[in-house]
Amino acid sequence: MPQRSEQKSEPIAIPAALQSAHDGFLRHMRLERSRSEHTLRAYSSDITNLLTYAIPRGAQTLEGIDLPLLRTWLMTLQESGLARTTLSRRSASIRSFLAWALRENLIDTNPAIRLQSPKREQRLPHVLQSNQIQRMFDAPPRTTNQGNADTQEPTAEERALADRNTLILELLYATAIRVGELVSLDIDSLDLDRRTLRVIGKGDKERTVPFGQPALNALDNWLRRSRPTLRNEHSGPALLLGKRGKRLDARQAREVVSKALADLGDTAARGPHALRHSAATHLLDRGADLRAVQEILGHSSLATTQLYTHVSVERLKESYQRAHPRA
Template identity: 60%
Template sequence: MTDAEAPLGSAFGEDVRRFEDYLTRERNRSAHTVRAYRKDLELFLLHAARSGVSALAGLELRHFRAWLGALDEAGLSRSTIARRAASVRSFMDWAVREELIPVNPALRLRAPKRNSALPAVLSQSQAGALLDGLDESTRQGDPYELQRRAMLELLYATGVRVGELVGLDIDDVDTDRRTLVVLGKGSKERTVPYGVPAAHALDDWLRRGRPQWASDRSGPALFLGRRGGRIDQRTVRTQVKGALDALGDSAARGPHALRHTAATHLLDGGADLRAVQELLGHSSLATTQLYTHVSVDRLRRSYEQAHPRA
């Protein structure tokens, strides 16, 4: 039980649990997303409880505004505040549909717009340096290095999310066609191709690395932790961050930077926007279009550096 959950008691706790069930069963949200909603709601409802509110019907617009003001004073980013506001609005919309309250008091809530900063990406030379530098480390057959290389190659080659990567099973890999079957957001499957360098790294891991760590706990998991169970997201994030930090000349950090990089390099190379959307598993083309802005931004910098009349 979290610090935020305990003071809520029966006043809000059952409503939050029912909302979680709705997100899981009807909206098909991932466990990670549901946890994020719950955390946001617990923080808001604890704030409301400390203001004397004991039931949903007692919530007013002023309570929401006061909470967002407190978040802003605490120095949270605009993106975080916007996300938390969206979580609370969704919860209140659900409460109206469930007839727990007659109207949504957060309907007129205005949160700050999310930061519009473009994602940090690697240049093609940086991506090459990152991945080519892993070849030497795998010569001795260390399973840690073999797996790290395979994961980094696949993250860059396919643009998959880290959660999708750790969820892969051996049977999800078609080595003949060089494709992965990926289970994405909303439990939607998609087939993603990967290239020859990733194929070599994956083959090395499966032949020389995975057998060293495989155990009764491994099941069909493609990537493993040192004790033989399926690798977790935190471990992957740590390993990717370490590899990117070692480059020393990039603001790109973590697995999502490789997803951004894969999409940007595909578009730089002339890939169709719809194809990139399908590859990344975006439900909206507008999300994919962000990467066209990244590509244009890179083009503009190159132009200003090289053209005599820029």
């Protein structure tokens, strides 16, 4: 029986008025709101998704996008099996887009004001136990395939990369900064005397974050003996360097953390955010003030930081269930 050839749908041409609004909104978010390229790509994808749904249904300008159309668009996405987090993000993007369009007098009313989207699932972040954190730091970072690495003396480059990997882990857990913030650090971001970092976070907001003695020791090893080994004419002021001497990128840092966590063997946690979650939770478990933790994390809303108090309560309940005779 002959197979049917798959028909590829032709891309929908976006009218000039809608394309202009799309581009103007992204320009506003980039220049005036200092949104990251990652966030801008998400906005662009979400708005384009709505426009390609709306155009065949008669919308040639923003005035053609009304509340019933927005509701059927969301319903169609929901029926396609899209995750609630993605649905929530897409509807939030459209609300921001149409609110901007109203301010720019591109529309007379904003239909998205009454648009309700599925609430995000409030998943509690995975948190490492203190003994897992300790084991992670006790294990020497590996930078080569196992092979004969145990019998050969490491090269100067391998030692430098091992020191860098240790520093990545120490700084992420000590400061609870995001991986993008970590790889953006320059040498002059450090104040070694005060043991603080100057971090540029989301929206180009600057904050100062403290770190402890273990991170200071890792910084000293890296700056004194290992960064000079990797440094070259491409290094510039970057604190963390890749194997070729250029600024370390976020993907490489994620790989270092994921490998260290995988080597623990008893956790499903992966990636830098696991260390950020764990640091925040451990601070609150040990009595840190919620607003101080908010400042360290760089959260604009205290409600976001309060998620970590929920984590602590869950851990408290688990301990109670295990230990209390009448639990």
